[in-house]
Amino acid sequence: MNNFPVSKTVAKMEISSTLKAGQIAANLRDQGFDVIDLTLGEPDFQTPEFIKEYAWEGLQKGLTKYTPTAGLKTFQESIAEFYAQQFNTSFLPTEVIATDGGKQALFNAVCTLINPSDEVLIPKPYWVTFPEIVKFVGAKSVFIETEKTDFVLTAQQVKEAITPKTKLLMVNSPNNPTGRVISPLEMRKIVEVCAENDVYVLTDECYLFFVYSPAKVFTSASLPDELRKYVCVAGSFSKTYAMTGWRIGYTIAGEEWSKQMTKLQSHSTSHPTSFVQYACARAMENREKSIETVSSMLGQYKKRRDWLIPALQKINGFKCEMPEGAFYAFVDVREMLGDKFKTSADVSDYLLREAHVVVTDGAGFGADGFLRFSYATSLENLKNAVEKMKCLFT
Ligand SMILES: Cc1ncc(COP(=O)(O)O)c(C=O)c1O
Known part of the structure; x- marks a missing residue:
């Protein structure tokens, strides 16, 4: 049965390359191989106990029914309050919409703004889903090369890429896959350039709390209202x-954009799970504990990063900068390309075959010649993986 008349928009889309790489690792493991999976874009930690307990509390309170489409009032209020305390923001609770993860937040924002004749700016390397959403709405992705500025987007690059058709810039900082972080000052300049040209900005802040000092945490939700009205934070x-499995995220956007996203969501998922919203609201209210929990995870990621990057740099043919955020090492393997390996995908296939180390090829992120290594896994796994790779490339 291969004659299913798939729609033109979905036919153009690619399956998520990161999920595909994870599947390869899972399949090998099922076949009994001792696989080291460095593809995962998900923390290896368990959800903190206190959040699980809040979810149970929500269930016991009978929160098993529909909630308003934009989310429980307590969810919206707790996010607004948490951000106000943490980042000195002043947006209203009604400017928050609860979504089924960051992915739905991004989909809602793009689908409510973009028409097929529009252009959407996407800096390279990008998170795999960005151009796929643009395909879904039938618009055109215009990619911005950022290698000259060490993969950190600048306002100047945005300015040069804007055309009369540009409607939106999608930007992700801290970045998956590069681990790069845009400074607060540059991010403000980027939004200013966009606002001057009537271009909206969708800032994917899914890794907001995973920034390693001295890089600075910054949310565009803290910009003044005249800039923020162009911004949707995912x-x-x-x-x-x-x-990751609970499927909960949110948007923070101006009232009109939020109204349109709520309308759209009312016909798709309605809202994320009721007692999950409750658990998150309670966690946000318990700000100290939440921050303490995140800091402890950040400490672990930092330890792994500080061990992994110098170790990768010592492998023949690997070049890798120190990531400033998120939990990925982005390795330049272009020096290795030639007769034996034509593309970085050949290098990742070789690692898989010869060392049973699974990593994600950069091509899916618009960065052929690079490999993404996730360090959301134990130090022991990282050490084993490096040991195996060292043997291959000496
Ligand atoms: C940059 C980025 N944005 C958004 C997401 C979506 O996350 P979720 O839908 O699980 O919230 C991910 C997940 O990998 C991501 O890496």
Whole structure:
């Protein structure tokens, strides 16, 4: 049965390359191989106990029914309050919409703004889903090369890429896959350039809390209202609180954009799970504990990063900068390309075959010649993986 008349928009889309790489690792493991999976874009930590307890509390309170489409009032209020305390923001609770993860937040924002004749700016390397959403709405992705500025987007690059058709810039900082972080000052300049040209900005802040000092944490939700009215922040509990399976995130956007996203969501998922919203609201209210939990995870990621990057740099043919955020090492393997390996995908296939180390090829992120290594796994796994790779490339 291969004659299913798939729609033109979905036919153009690619399956998520990161999920595909994870599947390869899972399949090998099922076949009995001792696989080291460095593809995972998800924390290896368990969801903190206190959040699990809040979810149970929500269930016991009978929160098993529909909630308003934009989310429980307590959810919206707790996010607004948490951000106000943490980042000195002043947006209203009604400017928050609870979504089924960061992915739905991004989909809602793009689908409510973009028409097929529009252009959407996407800096390279990008998170795999960005161009796929643009395909879904039938618009055109215009990619911005950022290698000259060490993969950190600048306002100047945005300015040069804007055309009369540009409607939106999608930007992700801290970045998956590069681990790069845009400074607060540059991010403000980027939004200013966009606002001057009537271009909206969708900032994917799913890794907001995973920034290593001296890089600075910054949310565009803290910009003044005249800039913020062009911004939609996509946030998520998935990485921050190790809650990938719970499917909960949110948008923070101006009232009109939020109204349109609520309308759209009312016809898709309605809202994320009621008692999950409750658990997250309670966690946000318990700000100290939440921050303490995130700091402890950040400490672990930092330890792994500080061990992994120098170790990768010592492998023949690997070049790798120190990531400033998220939990990925982005390795340049272009020096290795030639007769034996034509592309970085050949290098990742070789690692898989010869060392049973699974990593994600950069091509899916618009960065052929690079490999992404996730360090959301134990130090022991990282050490074993490096040992095996060292043997291959000496
Ligand atoms: C940059 C980025 N944005 C958004 C997401 C979506 O996360 P979720 O839908 O689990 O909240 C991910 C997940 O990998 C991501 O890496």
